[in-house]
Amino acid sequence: MTVRRDAIIVGGGIHGCSTALHLALRGFRPVLIEKDYAGRHASGVNAGGVRQLARHVAEIPLSIRSMDVWEGIEDLLGDSCGFENAGQVLVAEDAAELDACRTRVADLNLRGFDHEELIDAAELRRLVPAVAETCPGGIVSRRDGAAEPARTTTAFRRRAESLGCLIREGVAASNVRREGGQWRVDAGAETYEAPVLVNAAGAWAGRIAAALGEPVPVETVAPMLMITSRVPAFIRPVVILRGRKLSFKQFANGTVLIGGGHLATPYPDTGETVLDWRKLQESARTVFDLFPVMRGATIVRAWAGIEARTRDDLPVFGPSARHEGLFHQFGFSLHGFQLGPGAGAVMAEMIATGHTNTPIDGLRIDRFARA
Amino acid sequence: MFKRLQADTRKPVGIFVDGTAVTAREGDTVSAALLASGLDVRRTTAVSGAPRLPYCMMGVCFDCLVTVDGTGNRQGCLITVREGMRIEIQKGKREIGR
Amino acid sequence: MSAGPTRSEYDVVVVGAGPAGLAAAATAAGAGLSTLLLDENAGPGGQVWRAIDTTPVRAPDLLGRDYWAGAGLVAEARASGAEILQGATVWGLDRNLEVAVSIGGGSRFVTARRVVLATGALERPFPIPGWTLPGVLTAGAAQTLLKSSGLVPEGRTVLAGQGPLLWLLAAQILRLGGGIDLILDTAERANWRQAWRYAPGFLFTPYFAKGLALMREVRAKVRVVSGVTALSAEGDGRVERVAYTAGGRRETVPVDTLLLHQGVVPNVNLAMAAGVKHAWDPIQLCWAPVLDETLATSVPGIAIAGDGAGIGGAPAAVVRGRIAGLAAVEALAPTAVRRGPSMETLRVARDRAERGRRFLDLLFRPSRAFRIPDGDTVVCRCEEVTARDIRDAVAIGATGPNQLKAYRRAGMGPCQGRLCGLTVTELMAEARGMTPEEIGYYRLRPPVKPITLAELADMPQSESAVRAVVR
Structure with a gap:
């Protein structure tokens, strides 16, 4: 049976769900197709960082736009998503790293961005009292924070559905094609047809793009995370390191999340991952060094979410360079969660109006062809 | 809650429970020693502060969590008592790092 | 601080020193395979022969003949040449047969050519x-x-x-x-x-x-x-x-x-974390691993013996342990001299030991009232999630145990679902009008037992460092 909709979104991560919601808010009646369930992979199991801090300049405007959506997320979704904005702090472990921080902030200021702020040792200690005393300072982005990823993605999904988006979970999108000026996608017994197709399929999006003649240098990765049992509150902002791979955050319930980008082995065909405990041991040693207070904390769970990483670590975001009505929204390369809410808004804006005022030129899909 | 067999001839082992001296027996787990101590050894949960005592005694339920010699969240039912061991009953969220 | 494993690679690593694990280790080591037996308790015996070395209850008829029957197998395992480590908590295993074990306050990784999981049962x-x-x-x-x-x-x-x-x-x-x-x-x-x-x-x-x-x-x-x-x-x-x-x-x-x-149900956490395929057993009302006749799982190199393979009781566990041990010997050292019974003999013994099980399973099938609670009864003891909480989450869109995590923290505490997983599966299945098999189970990952950060870092947790606490 063929079902006509206004747009077809492939992928039920935070990006697909956010685009679905924002299209629905603009009066569209999209269908979202998700092979597992919304938030099954990276969007549901990432570190939950809501971070403008330390981003590539090409995605800073999108990140800032997204921050505005985050700050109104409860009004938008009817769910706080566990969002807290106690700031994010990038820690320099020595003088050389602090110098690099200083250069970075000066460069951003020249470009007109003022969300990152250089801090000295005293301010670092004020913000993060538990950090090792040898650290000379860093950068803070005070509006940043964190949210609960599965809850957030699920909240977008539910709100989109309540506004008329059709959600198809547990069926894979297949046979993506353009016929007679319409996009057609098979899912289960149905064929969906729409003038607009959004490729937001995360780790699986590269295959769709390639099949439509727009190959992108993208690999499948699975960053690992681990979380402790509940401990008393001792750290408010999210902490990331400039040098070593570590991010560190305490949720309101007391659990502490330890991440930083060490990778598991992904098996995208089955959706499984195999963790690399020797790398997690490195993370544990870094925490051991920098947060002595955490040495006796208990690690309760560890996991990895499968996602796509591009060659230049920047997402592919915007209209196709080849096909009318096709839009890409993938390859967020381990830092797409904060961008999700804003990217959905920008994507819906582009689909509905044909343009957006948010500068996203550096994220075009044809940048790889030009290079 | 639990009483010892008269014929138990195992060697006594002295431990401290929140500073109180308790005589356990060689081979007792921490949880067994606590349940036989006659003391109020209820911990409280980190979630709601509800009181708990060991439930499964075989390492699966985590209701026996105690601080042993300064390390918190240890499964008392899997650790054997040693002379001079210091045991603290956990109340709510345990202080990290101790 | 006790010593860890003496080697970094073994022919066979056996997890759990109950009836099945002791039998598997004794069989494998007895045929000359380098064998490591890891057990988290202070002494061997598992649950059924717990504290068989140290129990103060010495008069033979107090604990019964079935209890003291374990002494022979413990002695056999000790004499077999297997390296037996007590107080060794296995918290990780993956498809590469890398075993992560916490012992004496540190973490060690060992690799095996064959792994036998004998992690037994836990109470429903x-x-x-x-x-x-x-x-x-x-x-x-x-x-x-x-x-x-x-x-x-x-x-x-x-x-x-x-x-x-x-x-x-x-x-x-x-x-x-x-x-x-x-x-x-x-x-x-x-x-x-x-x-x-x-x-x-x-x-x-x-x-x-x-x-x-x-x-x-x-x-x-x-x-x-x-x-x-x-x-x-x-x-x-x-x-x-x-x-x-x-x-x-x-x-x-x-x-x-x-x-x-x-009743008791298989302890599935380590096997599931290793990616072993499980299926719902509609008679025993629990998850059990999918196994072939030599107890091999869906993950090459990993076998499961004992009650972890499906509840069968201690005599069946011993035979299953020998089958898994012998299968490892046949695969890794086909020319080794074997002293024990043949695979054919063991299969017959297994059938005999498992006879009558179906009767017990059906007679003692727990009723719905005691499996699927209502109202404010706590389901997840760790995170204190009630039956009502879970039904409410289903009503607003939670479709399975993993999706539930977006709404409630059931299964996310330290016991990792051991005390709530079956209840959550059956409760959600009933609430959604689906089968437990369709609803599924928590996706489990290592560490299957919590470890301290210092243990994972394999760093000493010195007193002075420990006391440097943020107030």
Whole structure:
């Protein structure tokens, strides 16, 4: 049976769900197709960082736009998503790293961005009292924070559905094609047809793009995370390191999340991952060094979410360079969660109006062809 | 809650429970020693502060969590008592790092 | 600080030193394979032969002949050349057969050419109102205290539930001079209708005579109320009363200790974390690994023996352990000299040891009322999530145990679903009108037992460092 909709979104991560919601808010009646369930992979199991801090300049405007959506997320979704904005702090472990921080902030200021702020040792200690005393300072982005990823993605999904988006979970999108000026996608017994197709399929999006003649240098990765049992509150902002791979955050319930980008082995065909405990041991040693207070904390769970990483670590975001009505929204390369809410808004804006005022030129899909 | 067999001839082992001296027996787990101590050894949960005592005694339920010699969240039912061991009953969220 | 494994690679790593693990390790090491046996308890024996080296309960008939039968296998395993490490908690295993173990405060990684999981069983969750109150324990917990420390309950004691272990525990408590005030038998009489067909097979097993004798021994001394259909523990800060319904009448009795039991189920956490495929067993009402006839799992190189392969009891566990051990020998050292029985002999022995099991499974199938709770009864003890919380989450869109995590923290505490997973699966299946197989189970990952950061870092957790605490 063929079902006509206004747009077809492939992928039920935070990006697909956010685009679905924002299209629905603009009066569209999209269908979202998700092979597992919304938030099954990276969007549901990432570190939950809501971070403008330390981003590539090409995605800073999108990140800032997204921050505005985050700050109104409860009004938008009817769910706080566990969002807290106690700031994010990038820690320099020595003088050389602090110098690099200083250069970075000066460069951003020249470009007109003022969300990152250089801090000295005293301010670092004020913000993060538990950090090792040898650290000379860093950068803070005070509006940043964190949210609960599965809850957030699920909240977008539910709100989109309540506004008329059709959600198809547990069926894979297949046979993506353009016929007679319409996009057609098979899912289960149905064929969906729409003038607009959004490729937001995360780790699986590269295959769709390639099949439509727009190959992108993208690999499948699975960053690992681990979380402790509940401990008393001792750290408010999210902490990331400039040098070593570590991010560190305490949720309101007391659990502490330890991440930083060490990778598991992904098996995208089955959706499984195999963790690399020797790398997690490195993370544990870094925490051991920098947060002595955490040495006796208990690690309760560890996991990895499968996602796509591009060659230049920047997402592919915007209209196709080849096909009318096709839009890409993938390859967020381990830092797409904060961008999700804003990217959905920008994507819906582009689909509905044909343009957006948010500068996203550096994220075009044809940048790889030009290079 | 639990009483010892008269014929138990195992060697006594002295431990401290929140500073109180308790005589356990060689081979007792921490949880067994606590349940036989006659003391109020209820911990409280980190979630709601509800009181708990060991439930499964075989390492699966985590209701026996105690601080042993300064390390918190240890499964008392899997650790054997040693002379001079210091045991603290956990109340709510345990202080990290101790 | 105890020493870790002496090597970084072994032919065979066996996890769990109960009947199956001891048999597997003895068989593999006995044929000359380098074999490491890891067990998290202080001594070998698993649950059934717990503390067999150290129990203060020395008089042979107090714990019974089946208990002391373990001594021979423990001796065989020790003499086999297997390296046996106690106090060694295995918290990770993956498809590359890398085993992560925490021992003596540090983490070690060893690789194996074959892994035999003999992680046994745990008691089925018994989620009744008040089951989290201090003074409510499992019957298995009381039996552990009895075997390893010679402890018996003091004060007013009630046993509630059903199954062979409940009666065995009652007999053992009585033999040691403990008192039991009341047994509340929750066995459903209607179960006989399904079970009787399998009764002839059961009559010829040793369980039959033993079971009858135990029940007689206990009934002679303790009041037993049969046909209990509802049960709750009540009290302020600890259990003070147990309320029950039998024959349509509700009664309340004062109690100091309430011991619960309604059978055992496979302990699946490590196997599932390693990616082993499991299926729902609609008779035993639990997840069990999908195995071939040599007990090999869906993950090449990993076998599962003992009750972890599906509940079969101790004699079956021993035979299964030997089968898994012998399969490793046949795969890794096909020319090794074998002293033990052949695979064919073991298969026959296994069939014999498992005979009568179906009868017990059906007769002691726990009723819905004690598996799928209602209202504010706690389901997840760690995160204190109730049955109502889960039904509410289903009503607003949670479709399975993993999706539930977006709404509630059920299964996310330190026990990692061991005490709530089956309840969550069955409760969500009922609420959604689907089968447990369709609903599925928590996606499990290492560490399957929590480890401290210092342990993972494999760094000493020195006193001075530890005391550097943020106030």
